[in-house]
Amino acid sequence: MPQAIRAGYSVFWQEFGTGSDPALLLHCALAHSGAWSGLAERLEGRLRMQAPDLPGHGQSADWDGRCDYHDQATDIAADFLAPGTHLIGHSLGATVALRLALNHESALRSLTLIEPVLFAGVRARNPDLYAAHQASNAPFAAAMETEDWDHAARIFTAQWGAGRPWDSLKPQQRANLTARIRIVGETSRALNEDSIGLLTPGRLESLKMPVLLIRGARSEPVIKGIHDALAARIPVVRQACISGAGHMVPLTHPDAVAAEILTFLP
Incomplete structure (x- = not known):
């Protein structure tokens, strides 16, 4: 598996699938790129996927606190973008994915957010x-x-x-x-206070790509609130709720998640 310096950081990543479309998969906090293996197996015919280990996770270098964590994770992920990328993120990785979509929309074809933990999204709305x-x-x-x-x-x-x-x-x-x-x-300031500016008026409304929001039916109530807050502002959006699933839905229910993604992909 490859490892190289990406955005100034030693990053390990895995590659899955032989499909025609490039995709980037961004995992949740305390996980690693291998967490995507079950879902990737079900998407491999359509997508050609790369999944990096975020800083301090998996086989990437330990986190050294050199800067804001969310900034570093976003810079690393941006280094993997190719034209026409389908971007898929889970939890913390989904907040990085949303930030990438807002900053690099021209490189992306679609955005799938699985339970983004952007708690600031409900702070004012609910x-x-x-x-x-x-x-x-x-x-x-x-x-x-x-x-x-x-x-x-x-x-x-x-x-x-x-x-x-x-x-x-x-x-x-x-x-x-x-x-x-x-x-x-x-990551607390980024996720609870939106120090990274994802919720700035007009930003979400400017997204032109299709967006899929996936959550587990048994997840924390705040997750539905976050999804509803995002869906109210994103122009082209679809929501999916996976029965019986919790926060780790891409790992525990890969068949259902893959079905939603494959139906959604443009």
């Missing part, structure tokens, strides 16, 4: 929902504030993971999650 999310997130925030990384990783995995109990994970998996949990804190 303050009660945002307050409820903040309340449910309080134990995690407290653990991060006191630098109790193990406890923070446990809480985060329970809330946003694939449903596996913490104690069922292998020791190395738990160690990896704990080591990387600080990266979640690095």
Whole structure:
């Protein structure tokens, strides 16, 4: 598998599929490019996919705090763009994908956002929902504030993971999650305050490409709020809800997600 300096960072990536159309896949926080393997297998006839490990994830270089994390992740992802790219992102990766779409629309053919965790999207539109999310997130925030990384990783995995109990994970998996949990804190301003300006008036409304929003029916309520906030402003948008799925829907329900994407792709 290839590894090279991309946007000044040592980045590992995987390649999937032999389809005619290029695609870029951006994973969620605390995951890696291999998380896309199940979905990619179902898209391989249509798409020729690249999936980088974001900074501090997988086999890419450890995160060194050299700059704003979301800026660095976006610069790396932009280095993979080719004309006519279908861009697919999940969770944190979906917020990077949306930023790329706004900054590099001419290079993209379509945008698929799977549960983008842009919490700022509901902050003004639905303050009660945002307050409820903040309340449910309080134990995690407290653990991060006191630098109790193990406890923070446990809480985060329970809330946003694939449903596996913490104690069922292998020791190395738990160690990896704990080591990387600080990266979640690095993204807080971007995701909760929109410090990256994705929600600036007129920006979402300017998108011309088709956009697909996919979420799990069992996901945190704030996710539906985010999707509704984005859909209200994006001109050409379609929403899909996967029955029985939670936040890790591209991993747990790859058949259903692939079907939605293949139906959507222009």
